[in-house]
Amino acid sequence: MKRILSLALVLVMALSLVACGGSETGTGSEGDASNTTVTKKYDIADSTALLSAVWDKFAEESKFPTADGATSFVVDDAEALQSVFSFPTDYVADIDNAASLMHAMMQNNFTAGAFHVKDTAKMSELTAALQKSLEETRWICGMPDKFAIYTVDDYVVSVYGLKDNLDNFAAALKAAYPEFTTVCEKALER
Numbered sequence: 306m307k308r309i310l311s312l313a314l315v316l317v318m319a320l321s322l323v324a325c326g327g328s329e330t331g332t333g334s335e336g337d338a339s340n341t342t343v344t345k346k347y348d349i350a351d352s353t354a355l356l357s358a359v360w361d362k363f364a365e366e367s368k369f370p371t372a373d374g375a376t377s378f379v380v381d382d383a384e385a386l387q388s389v390f391s392f393p394t395d396y397v398a399d400i401d402n403a404a405s406l407m408h409a410m411m412q413n414n415f416t417a418g419a420f421h422v423k424d425t426a427k428m429s430e431l432t433a434a435l436q437k438s439l440e441e442t443r444w445i446c447g448m449p450d451k452f453a454i455y456t457v458d459d460y461v462v463s464v465y466g467l468k469d470n471l472d473n474f475a476a477a478l479k480a481a482y483p484e485f486t487t488v489c490e491k492a493l494e495r
Contacts (some may be wrong), residue, residue, distance in 0.1 A: 309495040343425040352404035354420035362477035370409040390418035391442045393434040415466035454488040
């Protein structure tokens with residue numbers, strides 16, 4: 306009996322390690338964003354420009370009300386970054402600009418954050434910490450269906466919300482930045 310229980314526990318642990326290994330969404334790579342050297346493929350001015358380019362690629366029938374589209378977000382307020390994006394406070398010093406794109410009426414219907422990473426050697430560590438933070442978030446006022454983390458050059462993009470909104474975001478991200486990387490796409494347990 307102990308052997309069966311031990312084997313089951315090992316299997317569950319192994320599955321949990323690969324549960325969010327990524328699924329290909331773009332023509333870019335999938336995985337853990339562990340490249341320490343990032344070859345820039347796009348000329349992205351800042352995080353707001355990245356999210357604006359994605360929003361511009363949304364099909365009109367897929368767009369939802371936003372609070373002024375993509376807007377810049379203050380990066381020196383660790384508490385706000387944690388509250389809105391579940392961004393890990395230990396990594397705030399590793400970003401130098403951020404932006405948000407949010408559903409105007411319900412944050413958990415759709416929220417995207419884009420973060421410019423100063424040192425790409427920290428990308429893998431930062432995305433792993435962000436994934437853990439999103440998994441551990443205690444959602445208030447309704448729970449999102451899923452979350453995802455992507456990278457585009459030296460930017461990390463996290464998004465959570467309703468499945469259809471995230472699927473539309475992924476399609477628009479692919480249209481704007483075909484060679485993005487999917488770090489993680491994960492359904493949230495209700």
